[in-house]
Amino acid sequence: MRIAIDAMGGDFGPQPIVEGVVKALEEKDFTAYLVGDEKQIKPLIPNKLLDKVRFINSEDFIRMDESATEALKRKESTIYKSIELLRNKEVDAVVSAGHSGATMSLATLRIGRIKGIRRPAIITFMPTIKKQYAFLLDAGANVDCDAHNLYQFGLMGEVYAKVVLNKDDVKLGLLSNGEEESKGNTVTKEAFGMLKESFPNFVGNVEGGDIFKGEVDVIITDGFIGNIVLKTSEGAADVISKLIKEEIKNSGLLxxxxxxxxxxxxxGLKKAIDYAEYGGAPLLGINGCVIIAHGKSNSKAIKNAIFQAIRYVENDVTNRIKESLKVH
Amino acid sequence: MRIAIDAMGGDFGPQPIVEGVVKALEEKDFTAYLVGDEKQIKPLIPNKLLDKVRFINSEDFIRMDESATEALKRKESTIYKSIELLRNKEVDAVVSAGHSGATMSLATLRIGRIKGIRRPAIITFMPTIKKQYAFLLDAGANVDCDAHNLYQFGLMGEVYAKVVLNKDDVKLGLLSNGEEESKGNTVTKEAFGMLKESFPNFVGNVEGGDIFKGEVDVIITDGFIGNIVLKTSEGAADVISKLIKEEIKNSGLLxxxxxxxxxxxxxGLKKAIDYAEYGGAPLLGINGCVIIAHGKSNSKAIKNAIFQAIRYVENDVTNRIKESLKVH
Incomplete structure (x- = not known):
């Protein structure tokens, strides 16, 4: 398997990214196409791994504060070149910790959507009390969605959850303001009907708190709310850990x-809620495998993002989505 | 001050509610109008407090699983009678731990909206790392909102935050999927422009994680997202506490x-994130003070919900909203 990695776009430069690639190469068999400034990157690869690495030189990359539309013009940039490798079938997957808007735009426009999928969506992992991940999508690709978009997120989420959880019986839930069928806004109420009709494993509406209970595997929402939910969860975990530290600081010796x-x-708690454990979020619905990693990824996150790409390709997720489209 | 309390509608029957009223009467001077089954309620009031309590007998109440539209027909129900007391100016405020949909419908239809306010909104308290509450609205009154609704939530939130935080310089933020002005969905982008033009203290878009940082006092969103954010935060806190307990259970003696x-x-942490500390959420935008408490309220929550009603009335929040409408 051949995986292109944008080695430059992350918040901390090439070092944690290349270290992650090295860790991944030590554990799994694949060829890494490192797209970036070869002068900086090559010295970070141990000699014994050099035959598993190709270098695609590029010094330009899209900065986090640049506009996503820049990405379409800068054909020498690391992310543009990475996506082109996938487009030309020179690699099987792309992993990027760079500008996520740029990655999404290029993936959608240069690789293209799966025929029939109206909007690609980012699917992300949520920790649950059952110590098995749940999946939430869309985590931020589309801010305004209609009912049919939500319906298709259910379809794609089901395919991906089946692959990762390695079971056929995955449960889908629609994020809403209450469990009753009567709850929801105009868009989710329409989506409810479509999902209910087409997916026997659709359990109905779920509430914000249900995300972490592990009783529903796929939580469906639009990318505006998905982003807010994700950042609210991280923020809540963060404030709790800070409040505990504060209380300890102000407490006695005992x-x-x-x-x-x-x-x-x-x-143990930190590990349970650390995104580095799964590493990245696939962009589902395009004609290929693109994994979007956090800009602040450490080497472990990059390693796990690469493992996600391998699992995605080995399980042929793109074709499974195409198959599912035939019956839904 | 006279406060009507629906003594029957909560999840645990009259006991915690009446106990909360007793606690409140021991600390503050007001007259409690207890609406409910006098036979059950009266024995729970100590003799020395009886002259501060009026009993409005009613044995009917709206169950949590009944439809909110029931509330308009059942004129003998505790919540209907409580709202009528406010409508007839026999009391200054209503506190209800009963069916929140029924409470909202009756408040809006029988008491009426403040002239100019298109949609009343529930404003709730969010814990922050600065140990000062932030406010989020709408927490669930309106699932579909337009930009003008969000704009008016900002107006009402500003008034209430000023009163509770006791400062003039409160900051407003619009909940979005990124901080940049370019982020948002169609509705929030339009609301952004309206808020920016009219409120010098509008800081722009805020993300889910910013809710808990305490740098923004009022977080504006629609009631669909508000409900999801609230339950996601509670769910995240809950899963963290369960994971800690689980880890401790499986760990060694040390x-x-x-x-x-x-x-x-x-x-200390539990106290910081316990809703019983503030007790209830006012329904802003109607012509009077209605505090919606959690169905699962314990006596402390009820006491604090009553204190909120007192503060609301003493600070004349309804008229302050009317004043603000003149300049916004």
Whole structure:
């Protein structure tokens, strides 16, 4: 398998990205197409791995504060070149921790949507109390969605959840303001009817708190709300950890000892909610595999994003979506 | 001050509600109009407080699983009678832990909206890292909102935040999928322009994680998203606390001792994110004070909901909204 990695676009430059690629190469068999400034990147690869790496030199990359439309013009940029490799079938997948808007635009316009899919969507992993991930989509690709878009997010989410959770019986839920069928806004009420009619495994409306319960595998919402939900969850986890630290700081010696003893517990918690554990979010609905990683990805996140790409390609997710479109 | 309390509609019957009223009467001077089954309620009031309580007998109340439209027909129900007391100016405020849809419908239809306000909104308190509440509205009154609705939520939120935070310089933010002005969906982009033009203290778009940072006082969104954000935050806090408990259960003796020593810390955290600390959410935009408390309210939540009603009335929030409408 051949995977192109935009080595330059992340918030912290090429180092954590290339380190992640090295870690991935040590564990799995694939060829890495590193797109970036060869002078900077090559020294970071151990000699024994060099035969598994191709270098595609490019010094230009889209900065996080640049407009996504820039990406279409700058044909020498790392993300443009990475996407072109996929378009020309020189690689099987692209992983990018760079400008996500630019990655999405290029993937949609240069690789193209699967025939019949109106809007590609980003699918992301949510931690649950059952220690098995749930999936939420759209996590931010489309701000204004109609009912049919939500319906297709259900279709694509089902395909991907089946692959990752390795089970056939995945449950779909529609994010709403209450569980009853009567709840929802104009768009979700229409989507409810479409999903109910077509998916026997559609459980109906789910609430914000249900995301983490692990009883529903795929949570369907538009990209505006999906982004807000994602950042609200991260923000809530963050404020809780800060409040605990604050309370410990202002407490007595016994509490400080308690905190020390509990370190392994907090570490376990951190692991459970750390996005680096899954690494990236696939853009579902395009004619190929593109994994969008966090701009702040560390090497572990990049490694896991590459593993996601491998799983995506090995399980032929793109064709599975095409198959599902035939019956839905 | 006279406050009507629906003593029957909560999830746990009259006991926690009446206990909350007793706690409130012990701390503040007001007259409680308890609407409910006098036989059940009266024995719960200590004799020394009886002269501060009026009993409005009613045995009918709207169950949580009944339709909100029921509320308009059942004129003998506790919530109907409570709202009528306010409508007839026999009380200054209503506190209800009952069916929130029924409470909202009756408040809007029987008491009426403030002239010029198109949609009343529920404003709720969000904990922040700065240990000062932020406010989010609409928390669930309106599922489909246009830009003007969001604009008016900003207006009402500003008035209420000024009163509760006791400062003039409150900051307004519009919940969106990114901080840049270019982010948002069709409705929020239009609302952005209206808010920017009219409120010098509008800071622009805020993200889900910004809710808890305490740098913005009022977060504006529609009631569909508001409800989802609220339940997502509660769900995230809940899953974290369960994961910590799980980790502790599966850990060694030292960790269990650590957990014991840290009990005061977890207690402090619980207090920081416990809705019982503020107790209820006002329905802003109607011609009077109606506080919607959680169906699962304990006595502390009811006490604090009553204190909110007192603060609302003492600060003349309804008229302040009318004043603000003249300049916005």
């Amino acid at each position: 509490q400080k000892i308690g905190a020390l003893l509990l370190k392994p517990v907090f570490k | 960790q269990k001792i650590g957990a014991l020593l840290l009990k005061p810390v977890f207690k």
